[in-house]
Amino acid sequence: MDKGWCLAVESDPPLRPAAAAYTTTPFSFFPPPSAGNPMMRMFQFPDVEALHHAAADRLHAAGEVDFFAHHHHHNNKTTSPSDDSSHNDDDDQVNTGLHLLTANTVSDQSTVDDQTQDHRTTDHDDSRSKPEAELQVELRTMNVENQRLRDMLSQVSNNYTSLQIHLASLTHQTPNQQQVVPRKYLALMPPGETSNSSSGSESSPRNGKRPSVSGGRGESPESATNKAQKLSPPRSNSTAQQQQQQQQPNNNNAEAAMRKARVSVRARSEAPMISDGCQWRKYGQKMAKGNPCPRAYYRCTMAAGCPVRKQVQRCAEDKTILITTYEGGHNHPLPPAAMAMASTTTAAATMLLSGSTSSADGAMTMMMANHPNNLLARAMIPNGAVHSNSMASISASAPFPTVTLDLTHTSPPNNNNNDNNTPVQLQRQRETFGMYNNQTKFSGVQLSHEVANSPSQLLQQLHHQHQLPPRVASPVARQQGSMMVDQSVSAITSDPNFTAALAAAISSIMSGGGGNQQQQ
DNA sequence: CGTTTTTGACCTGCGC
DNA sequence: GCGCAGGTCAAAAACG
Numbered sequence: 001m002d003k004g005w006c007l008a009v010e011s012d013p014p015l016r017p018a019a020a021a022y023t024t025t026p027f028s029f030f031p032p033p034s035a036g037n038p039m040m041r042m043f044q045f046p047d048v049e050a051l052h053h054a055a056a057d058r059l060h061a062a063g064e065v066d067f068f069a070h071h072h073h074h075n076n077k078t079t080s081p082s083d084d085s086s087h088n089d090d091d092d093q094v095n096t097g098l099h100l101l102t103a104n105t106v107s108d109q110s111t112v113d114d115q116t117q118d119h120r121t122t123d124h125d126d127s128r129s130k131p132e133a134e135l136q137v138e139l140r141t142m143n144v145e146n147q148r149l150r151d152m153l154s155q156v157s158n159n160y161t162s163l164q165i166h167l168a169s170l171t172h173q174t175p176n177q178q179q180v181v182p183r184k185y186l187a188l189m190p191p192g193e194t195s196n197s198s199s200g201s202e203s204s205p206r207n208g209k210r211p212s213v214s215g216g217r218g219e220s221p222e223s224a225t226n227k228a229q230k231l232s233p234p235r236s237n238s239t240a241q242q243q244q245q246q247q248q249p250n251n252n253n254a255e256a257a258m259r260k261a262r263v264s265v266r267a268r269s270e271a272p273m274i275s276d277g278c279q280w281r282k283y284g285q286k287m288a289k290g291n292p293c294p295r296a297y298y299r300c301t302m303a304a305g306c307p308v309r310k311q312v313q314r315c316a317e318d319k320t321i322l323i324t325t326y327e328g329g330h331n332h333p334l335p336p337a338a339m340a341m342a343s344t345t346t347a348a349a350t351m352l353l354s355g356s357t358s359s360a361d362g363a364m365t366m367m368m369a370n371h372p373n374n375l376l377a378r379a380m381i382p383n384g385a386v387h388s389n390s391m392a393s394i395s396a397s398a399p400f401p402t403v404t405l406d407l408t409h410t411s412p413p414n415n416n417n418n419d420n421n422t423p424v425q426l427q428r429q430r431e432t433f434g435m436y437n438n439q440t441k442f443s444g445v446q447l448s449h450e451v452a453n454s455p456s457q458l459l460q461q462l463h464h465q466h467q468l469p470p471r472v473a474s475p476v477a478r479q480q481g482s483m484m485v486d487q488s489v490s491a492i493t494s495d496p497n498f499t500a501a502l503a504a505a506i507s508s509i510m511s512g513g514g515g516n517q518q519q520q
Numbered sequence: 521c522g523t524t525t526t527t528g529a530c531c532t533g534c535g536c
Numbered sequence: 537g538c539g540c541a542g543g544t545c546a547a548a549a550a551c552g
Contacts (some may be wrong), residue, residue: 281525283529283544283545284526285525285526285527286542286543287540288542289542295542297543297544301524311543
């Protein structure tokens with residue numbers, strides 16, 4: 001069960017003491033305030049926190065344990081009768097203060113709330129339960145509203161990224177930079193290609209060059225679409241079709257192109273699949289010629305009809321390198337963790353569309369530098385600075401225009417930051433975060449270069465990584481994830497300097513009241 | 521029992 | 537036309 005979420009650790013005990021209480025905190029509603037993303041702050045609801053504080057005060061007045069005081073004072077050794085209810089053998093673990101529960105749905109929260117409610121009301125009168133119930137109703141209402149706003153935010157963010165890339169492409173583009181590939185590519189667009197963003201129709205990213213899909217046995221909508229496309233093969237792209245294309249809005253071509261463009265990511269990983277925040281379902285596996293390692297085919301299952309697919313294969317020359325190739329664009333809102341990769345693939349598709357390697361590189365660099373969640377960006381572009389030698393390349397020789405992001409190389413030394421890590425430290429951080437889960441995390445790749453410089457970023461990454469629902473991870477993944485977390489925590493805490501920085505970052509986060517909850 | 525993975529079969533494009 | 541390789545389907549198996 002290779003789930004792209006691969007955030008099994010979020011439900012693992014070591015990092016979530018007093019888990020049940022956390023679920024009810026306002027911290028669970030939002031991602032941490034993203035320094036570079038004012039929109040995220042914009043969507044925070046102070047009222048919710050005020051609501052929570054009111055509830056906490058009430059609990060205090062009633063002589064009950066304030067779960068949230070546990071937060072604010074970072075007393076990870078606090079024990080209480082209520083804590084015992086969720087207590088386990090992780091007391092000797094570091095309480096990062098991060099919200100690590102993922103239950104976001106009303107039902108889930110309701111369940112936990114009910115449980116905590118049971119504990120609270122056992123020894124107290126019922127008169128107080130009614131206001132609490134009302135508060136919880138309000139909380140749930142706000143949660144729903146939050147969910148809706150987050151969906152909207154995802155859409156807006158996606159659109160913003162696309163527009164930004166397109167603008168960068170146009171800005172950087174010069175006449176002699178326009179290469180053949182994208183034009184040829186666009187010329188191959190079947191005329192029937194339309195936006196997949198809202199219809200939910202499973203229009204598949206195909207063109208004439210690509211080996212066609214369906215074996216004809218399954219008559220899924222996708223297959224039907226493919227058939228229709230086959231009836232008008234690209235090679236017969238007539239003048240009428242070209243005229244039809246010209247009549248289409250430009251963004252139609254762009255979107256169609258994006259669905260065909262490919263983004264290949266090379267990263268070192270022992271895990272079978274990298275984590276990109278999305279949910280994938282494996283639908284096939286093949287032995288590719290010249291490579292003893294099989295190639296796995298995955299399809300995005302976050303939304304019905306999402307055309308995004310990816311291929312995962314190990315490099316024949318170096319089996320520690322995992323090559324993940326993305327194709328297409330999502331037709332649904334994405335969780336923040338998935339936004340990074342999605343925005344990257346979108347950028348890559350856009351740069352292919354823009355038709356210039358240099359402009360593309362600039363576009364991608366710009367987009368990445370400006371996208372707060374783009375983990376690849378920070379892996380490629382330390383500190384968001386524009387690098388001329390970013391590890392991105394565009395292949396025109398491949399069957400499809402492909403952007404390759406090589407994350408197997410270490411970043412060049414960055415003089416702008418305070419990178420005074422010893423190689424040993426960096427290596428330890430790589431080991432710590434690169435093996436964070438059973439799947440390699442891009443954020444781990446990124447963290448390996450930044451973690452010591454920015455513990456708060458580490459926490460944000462951890463925060464994001466713990467947002468997703470536990471159901472998406474297999475037990476094996478959870479177990480391995482738990483082990484990795486243990487190792488990670490151990491490694492982190494073994495470094496006194498880093499521990500101090502981590503504590504400071506935790507304090508910052510807690511005092512800032514930033515929290516999150518995964519949309520789903 | 522529903523979901524996911526496995527895996528053999530099938531289809532298509534391309535090169536010869 | 538044939539064979540090969542890439543990609544996908546879908547029944548069966550596995551899993552929770």
